Amino acid sequence: MTPKPLAQIRCIRLDHKAALWWLGLLYRRPARFQASLKTLSSAQSRKAAWALYFHALAYIVGLSVVGRLVVFGLWGSAVKQPATTLDEIFLFHFKQIALALGASAAVALLGRNDGSSLPVRMGGGIILGIALGIVGGSVEGMIIAIAGGLALGLALGIALQPTTGESLGGVLIIIFAGSAFARLVEIPVGIALGTSAIISYLRVYYLPVSWWPAWPIPHEHWYRYHPVAWDDLCRLPFPGLSRLLVAYAETAPEKGEQEITRLIHAYPSQKQAALKAKLILLARKAARVTDLSQLDSLAARLPESKIGSLAQTPALRGLLDEIAQLQTRLNAITLPVLRESQAETLLGKIQTFRHRIAKFRQPLAGEFGRAAKHWLELAQQQWRQAKRITSTEPTPQVFRAGDPINHEQEAFVPRYGVVGDLEKQIMLAAGCPGLVLYGRRRTGKSTILRNLSGFLPATVTPIIISMQDPEAFTSLADWISLLARRLSSALGSPSFMPEAATDLSGIMRMLAACNAHLEETGKHILLAFDEYENFDRKLGEKVFSLDLLATLRESIFAHRNLTWIFAGSHEITELKHAEWPSYLVSARTIEVPLFTIAETRLLLTEPLKFSPLYKDESKRPRFAPGFWGESGVERIQHEGGGWPHLVQLIAGTVVDLSNDEDKRQVDDGLFERALNQAVVSGHNVLYQLLRGESVLPGEWDYLSAFRARETQPLPGEEALYVSLRRRLLMAEENNEWHLRVPLMARWLRQRG
Amino acid sequence: MALNEGDLDALTPDWRGARDSIIRHLRQGHSVNLVVEPEAPGLELIAQIKKNYLPALGLVDLNDDATISRQGLVSAMLRACGSPTLAPPEPEDLVTFTLELRERPAPAFLALLHFDLVATRKRQYEIDLFAALRDLITEKRKLVLLIHSQRHFIELLPSDHPLSSITDLKTVELPGRS
Numbered sequence: 042m043t044p045k046p047l048a049q050i051r052c053i054r055l056d057h058k059a060a061l062w063w064l065g066l067l068y069r070r071p072a073r074f075q076a077s078l079k080t081l082s083s084a085q086s087r088k089a090a091w092a093l094y095f096h097a098l099a100y101i102v103g104l105s106v107v108g109r110l111v112v113f114g115l116w117g118s119a120v121k122q123p124a125t126t127l128d129e130i131f132l133f134h135f136k137q138i139a140l141a142l143g144a145s146a147a148v149a150l151l152g153r154n155d156g157s158s159l160p161v162r163m164g165g166g167i168i169l170g171i172a173l174g175i176v177g178g179s180v181e182g183m184i185i186a187i188a189g190g191l192a193l194g195l196a197l198g199i200a201l202q203p204t205t206g207e208s209l210g211g212v213l214i215i216i217f218a219g220s221a222f223a224r225l226v227e228i229p230v231g232i233a234l235g236t237s238a239i240i241s242y243l244r245v246y247y248l249p250v251s252w253w254p255a256w257p258i259p260h261e262h263w264y265r266y267h268p269v270a271w272d273d274l275c276r277l278p279f280p281g282l283s284r285l286l287v288a289y290a291e292t293a294p295e296k297g298e299q300e301i302t303r304l305i306h307a308y309p310s311q312k313q314a315a316l317k318a319k320l321i322l323l324a325r326k327a328a329r330v331t332d333l334s335q336l337d338s339l340a341a342r343l344p345e346s347k348i349g350s351l352a353q354t355p356a357l358r359g360l361l362d363e364i365a366q367l368q369t370r371l372n373a374i375t376l377p378v379l380r381e382s383q384a385e386t387l388l389g390k391i392q393t394f395r396h397r398i399a400k401f402r403q404p405l406a407g408e409f410g411r412a413a414k415h416w417l418e419l420a421q422q423q424w425r426q427a428k429r430i431t432s433t434e435p436t437p438q439v440f441r442a443g444d445p446i447n448h449e450q451e452a453f454v455p456r457y458g459v460v461g462d463l464e465k466q467i468m469l470a471a472g473c474p475g476l477v478l479y480g481r482r483r484t485g486k487s488t489i490l491r492n493l494s495g496f497l498p499a500t501v502t503p504i505i506i507s508m509q510d511p512e513a514f515t516s517l518a519d520w521i522s523l524l525a526r527r528l529s530s531a532l533g534s535p536s537f538m539p540e541a542a543t544d545l546s547g548i549m550r551m552l553a554a555c556n557a558h559l560e561e562t563g564k565h566i567l568l569a570f571d572e573y574e575n576f577d578r579k580l581g582e583k584v585f586s587l588d589l590l591a592t593l594r595e596s597i598f599a600h601r602n603l604t605w606i607f608a609g610s611h612e613i614t615e616l617k618h619a620e621w622p623s624y625l626v627s628a629r630t631i632e633v634p635l636f637t638i639a640e641t642r643l644l645l646t647e648p649l650k651f652s653p654l655y656k657d658e659s660k661r662p663r664f665a666p667g668f669w670g671e672s673g674v675e676r677i678q679h680e681g682g683g684w685p686h687l688v689q690l691i692a693g694t695v696v697d698l699s700n701d702e703d704k705r706q707v708d709d710g711l712f713e714r715a716l717n718q719a720v721v722s723g724h725n726v727l728y729q730l731l732r733g734e735s736v737l738p739g740e741w742d743y744l745s746a747f748r749a750r751e752t753q754p755l756p757g758e759e760a761l762y763v764s765l766r767r768r769l770l771m772a773e774e775n776n777e778w779h780l781r782v783p784l785m786a787r788w789l790r791q792r793g
Numbered sequence: 794m795a796l797n798e799g800d801l802d803a804l805t806p807d808w809r810g811a812r813d814s815i816i817r818h819l820r821q822g823h824s825v826n827l828v829v830e831p832e833a834p835g836l837e838l839i840a841q842i843k844k845n846y847l848p849a850l851g852l853v854d855l856n857d858d859a860t861i862s863r864q865g866l867v868s869a870m871l872r873a874c875g876s877p878t879l880a881p882p883e884p885e886d887l888v889t890f891t892l893e894l895r896e897r898p899a900p901a902f903l904a905l906l907h908f909d910l911v912a913t914r915k916r917q918y919e920i921d922l923f924a925a926l927r928d929l930i931t932e933k934r935k936l937v938l939l940i941h942s943q944r945h946f947i948e949l950l951p952s953d954h955p956l957s958s959i960t961d962l963k964t965v966e967l968p969g970r971s
Binding site: 444723724 | 823885961
């Protein structure tokens with residue numbers, strides 16, 4: 042119901058319903074009444090008070106008359122001045138009711154009409170009027186006490202409403218008042234007054250009727266009739282309320298959650314029931330998830346308390362986080378054999394959870410026990426799916442061409458030569474003058490950077506930022522913010538506040554502070570920027586300024602425990618938009634070479650040797666050299682020219698074909714088919730390495746001539762000669778060149 | 794002419810081979826460039842893959858005028874990934890797109906149809922867009938693309954940029970109807 046505003050209530054019949062609504066609000070939600078009153082001027086408040094009192098008058102009189110009939114008629118209570126005639130009786134009662142109304146109006150309407158005292162006076166006045174109207178003229182203390190108690194209790198209920206949860210304070214006040222009455226009047230009067238006041242103050246009279254919406258089963262549609270739904274001053278907890286709230290929220294989720302939130306934040310006496318309902322609802326939501334990685338976000342929302350079952354929330358949260366982490370890791374794994382192993386671990390974790398949750402208190406044990414049953418089904422489903430794939434693909438596909446390799450789950454071989462050079466430079470006592478990690482495209486630079494952890498000393502923390510990440514290249518402010526956040530996260534110290542670095546001077550201050558911290562702790566940070574050519578492009582677009590390069594130069598010289606490394610397929614002399622050599626004046630270049638035969642052999646026979654995910658060594662995938670056929674490893678190295686991407690491409694295609702054809706060993710026919718398929722599926726990379734990088738005049742013409750002939754005389758032009766050598770495409774024999782990588786020659790013949 | 798599923802299955806081994814290769818590559822987390830000859834039922838193939846094998850595959854058709862601008866394309870990709878997030882104006886659109894996908898537990902699968910139109914939109918879809926896509930595909934592994942085109946993807950990219958392009962797309966070719 043949308044009532045007429047308080048200021049507009051007038052003493053007319055049409056406003057009677059609205060006036061009653063406001064009087065009801067005064068009883069059940071005095072804080073809201075008070076808030077409305079505070080928006081009115083003093084004159085408006087006075088007018089509203091008079092109007093409300095006017096509309097209440099009929100009820101005061103009516104209840105007084107009915108009450109008097111009961112007290113003096115039926116019960117026969119004694120009066121101070123017994124009357125003999127009907128006129129005298131009528132006059133006596135008329136006077137008493139008039140006196141009661143006078144006292145009531147005096148309390149309700151006299152005094153300041155501010156927001157804080159008017160509700161108390163209005164409530165107290167009306168109740169007093171009814172009480173006196175009923176018992177006025179009686180000489181029986183008990184009746185007076187009960188009436189006074191009710192009046193006092195309800196008035197206190199309104200007066201003490203700001204401390205709705207602090208029942209103890211209100212009860213103490215009532216006990217004090219009761220004691221005072223007992224001392225000043227009579228002991229039974231004080232006791233009766235105190236008892237009835239406590240009953241009305243605590244709203245004890247709701248208890249006998251509050252069970253019916255929640256018993257024996259909760260009736261969610263009846264929630265709105267439950268006292269908690271409409272009266273803010275119920276100071277005692279209600280049995281079954283949490284069950285009723287759960288049922289309500291499951292029928293009307295939005296309204297239900299709003300109501301639970303309201304009770305948690307604004308209704309201290311019902312907070313525990315609301316928290317319990319919230320917990321049950323979250324547990325049921327957890328029982329419906331389709332991806333167990335969502336459990337950590339649900340766990341984060343679980344309510345906590347220092348008492349009861351909610352005190353076990355932190356322990357439960359820890360268990361849920363473990364399951365979510367395992368599922369997150371499982372989601373990131375594409376390799377079926379590893380998925381099977383990870384799904385098995387997940388299954389075990391959920392089974393352990395079921396055992397442990399059974400020892401928790403209710404409702405945690407029951408609700409999360411049921412949820413765990415559903416999670417177990419999800420995990421079993423994933424495990425069966427992975428198992429089915431591994432059984433149909435007996436040779437695990439672990440080779441991956443193109444992406445930076447994740448050594449946990451994909452074929453990986455550490456590039457010890459490059460990592461060793463890096464380590465030497467990082468540990469230079471005089472500080473490293475900056476590094477350029479240079480290599481042709483698809484030689485594994487990004488893979489090296491992303492797998493440095495575990496191969497560098499433990500005192501070195503690598504931070505890798507791809508300059509192809511929009512957060513890094515969209516603006517200078519974005520780049521600064523990203524770097525600051527990554528530094529702060531790597532150092533794990535809240536004292537390095539990334540938000541303080543908003544410009545170049547800010548990031549320089551942060552770098553200096555990080556360096557000082559690293560010096561103190563004897564540690565180093567490797568700041569690696571992959572695809573660093575994008576710095577140059579953004580300088581050309583004026584998104585970055587030359588001041589950035591000056592800042593980098595300053596940090597390289599000043600911060601010896603920070604090593605800056607720029608990775609890309611261009612040397613700094615090839616970049617066009619800035620004088621890079623003058624900014625990275627002493628930078629050393631580390632070149633990423635192609636695979637040696639030893640590296641290819643390790644990759645092809647023990648592709649997951651460095652994965653930490655295999656606890657059981659017997660399950661770690663290995664390839665016997667015989668799998669690749671006679672001299673198969675050497676042949677793959679030869680066909681791919683040791684180019685890391687091409688070696689992975691050929692190996693991956695061979696594995697897919699052997700699975701398709703259900704072969705346990707590669708033969709010549711399969712190998713040939715794999716090479717033909719590799720030039721199709723690897724068209725993009727081969728096109729780019731051969732044609733896309735041919736930028737000099739005549740360069741592509743020279744290369745494309747290899748379609749028709751095996752060898753050619755060396756190119757006459759010096760620039761062409763240098764470019765083709767630098768691109769690692771040529772091999773010399775008898776003063777003639779041929780394509781060094783047979784797979785490239787094949788692509789050229791078939792598709793170039 | 795649209796084909797029904799029965800017609801499609803009755804097609805050549807080339808067609809079935811293309812379908813199986815695409816499904817295998819996508820399931821392995823590799824992005825794919827489906828190069829179709831004129832008259833080849835590439836769109837029907839993608840529709841069947843979505844229906845029968847990969848319901849999570851979102852579709853973005855570059856024929857839709859709304860995708861002409863970069864922001865429009867990014868908005869369409871977000872929608873196809875099931876995100877209610879609206880792409881802000883450039884250059885923040887790419888940041889939003891990256892953040893949205895990065896927060897997901899598993900990679901999003903997205904088919905970009907009629908990708909040849911990229912060649913006519915070089916002014917709108919400049920290097921930053923491809924850099925961001927590459928970052929999501931290869932570095933963050935939060936996006937798996939199925940690119941439908943008549944020319945090879947690599948030939949459609951801006952040719953003069955200094956970055957590594959998205960070269961790890963697996964190429965699958967679908968011959969025309971004979």
